[in-house]
Amino acid sequence: MNNNHFASILLDWYSRHKRDLPWRNTKEPYIIWLSEVILQQTRVAQGLPYFEKFLENFPKVGDLAEAPSDEVMRLWQGLGYYSRARNLHQCAKDIVAIYEGKFPDNYKTLLKLKGVGSYTAAAIASFAFDEPVAVVDGNVFRVLARYFGISTDIASGSGKKEFEKIANEHISKKYPAEYNQAIMEFGSLQCTPNKPNCEDCPLKLSCFAFNNGLVNQLPVKVNKIKVKERYFTYFYIVCGDHVVIKQRSGGDIWQGLYDFPLEERKIAHANEFKELSILEKLGLFDPKIHFNPETRFKHILTHQRIFANFATFVIDESHLSKLQKWAEENGYELADFPKLESVGKPRLIMKFLNGEK
DNA sequence: ATCCGGAACA
DNA sequence: TGTTCCGGAT
Numbered sequence: 001m002n003n004n005h006f007a008s009i010l011l012d013w014y015s016r017h018k019r020d021l022p023w024r025n026t027k028e029p030y031i032i033w034l035s036e037v038i039l040q041q042t043r044v045a046q047g048l049p050y051f052e053k054f055l056e057n058f059p060k061v062g063d064l065a066e067a068p069s070d071e072v073m074r075l076w077q078g079l080g081y082y083s084r085a086r087n088l089h090q091c092a093k094d095i096v097a098i099y100e101g102k103f104p105d106n107y108k109t110l111l112k113l114k115g116v117g118s119y120t121a122a123a124i125a126s127f128a129f130d131e132p133v134a135v136v137d138g139n140v141f142r143v144l145a146r147y148f149g150i151s152t153d154i155a156s157g158s159g160k161k162e163f164e165k166i167a168n169e170h171i172s173k174k175y176p177a178e179y180n181q182a183i184m185e186f187g188s189l190q191c192t193p194n195k196p197n198c199e200d201c202p203l204k205l206s207c208f209a210f211n212n213g214l215v216n217q218l219p220v221k222v223n224k225i226k227v228k229e230r231y232f233t234y235f236y237i238v239c240g241d242h243v244v245i246k247q248r249s250g251g252d253i254w255q256g257l258y259d260f261p262l263e264e265r266k267i268a269h270a271n272e273f274k275e276l277s278i279l280e281k282l283g284l285f286d287p288k289i290h291f292n293p294e295t296r297f298k299h300i301l302t303h304q305r306i307f308a309n310f311a312t313f314v315i316d317e318s319h320l321s322k323l324q325k326w327a328e329e330n331g332y333e334l335a336d337f338p339k340l341e342s343v344g345k346p347r348l349i350m351k352f353l354n355g356e357k
Numbered sequence: 358a359t360c361c362g363g364a365a366c367a
Numbered sequence: 368t369g370t371t372c373c374g375g376a377t
Contacts (some may be wrong), residue, residue: 006364026359037363040362040363040364041361041362041363041364041372041373042362042373042374042375043361043375043376045375046374046375062373078374079373079374080372080373080374080375081362081363081364081372081373081374082372083364083365083371083372084363084364084372084373084374087364087365115363115364115365116363116364116367117363117365118363118364119363119364120363120364137362137363138362138363140359156368157368193360193361194360194377212368
């Protein structure tokens with residue numbers, strides 16, 4: 001592409017900075033496939049010795065196909081993501097059994113192989129067969145997002161499609177293999193996740209992120225915050241005009257706010273108050289316990305879903321001093337209602353106190 | 358302690 | 368579409 005400034009710069013940069021790695025400078029699909037599978041989720045320095053071990057033990061795909069799975073797994077030991085090794089082995093067997101020992105020579109068919117997804121299929125198709133199909137890995141996401149100023153979430157399905165489209169629009173049709181290697185090497189060595197070397201970058205004059213101060217904001221990866229479910233049982237302990245409260249401390253939500261004595265379970269567990277240790281301690285005070293099944297709250301935070309039950313304990317006023325002592329010994333406070341009113345409380349607690357649902 | 362990352366599978 | 372798989376680097 002004559003007017004493909006982006007690709008030309010990358011190709012030129014690559015010719016000057018490429019690392020000499022053993023799986024480069026070959027068109028042998030078996031070697032390329034082996035290196036790519038090993039390098040999935042894996043850094044070069046860690047993958048390199050495994051690549052050498054595998055190639056030494058299994059010089060041809062048929063050797064790998066014939067190997068006992070125990071041997072394959074043992075050689076993979078320590079590399080992680082062991083399904084890769086199982087898929088690798090199965091793929092080798094399939095190459096022999098279905099493809100007569102020869103790797104498919106195009107992206108579409110390569111995609112059918114076990115353990116070969118869009119990235120690896122594009123890598124093999126371009127490196128071994130010069131098919132102009134762009135690889136999109138973490139490096140490519142980063143380089144494209146920064147250079148073209150794309151803020152689409154790279155973790156989303158639509159984001160992946162968008163980046164694939166742009167990558168394929170800019171691949172060098174003449175040197176697809178070199179281009180794919182170049183953009184990944186560039187992302188790996190120059191346009192790094194942290195502290196990229198922008199000052200010394202050949203693309204900086206036309207880089208959107210660099211020129212708009214967005215290098216550290218791109219690419220956008222929406223936090224796949226795993227929403228954790230938590231199950232709370234609160235103890236609303238009332239004695240005359242006092243109530244037991246507790247100020248929340250660090251390392252958790254609602255730091256510094258006040259709530260009530262709390263016991264948390266890891267799993268949903270309907271109404272099993274009898275198992276909760278606080279009941280035994282409170283047994284001293286001969287409390288009346290009200291558990292109203294209606295007071296179940298579902299409280300949503302960004303990263304947590306809290307299912308809360310409230311159990312109300314009404315304790316005879318004659319036990320006030322005893323309760324005071326118990327509260328202090330257990331890190332709680334005995335507050336009158338004006339005090340309870342005055343302290344900061346999580347929305348969940350407010351809902352309970354206000355009788356909201 | 359948090360970040361990073363391809364493919365399979367549900 | 369979301370979750371799971373692993374180890375290393377920071």
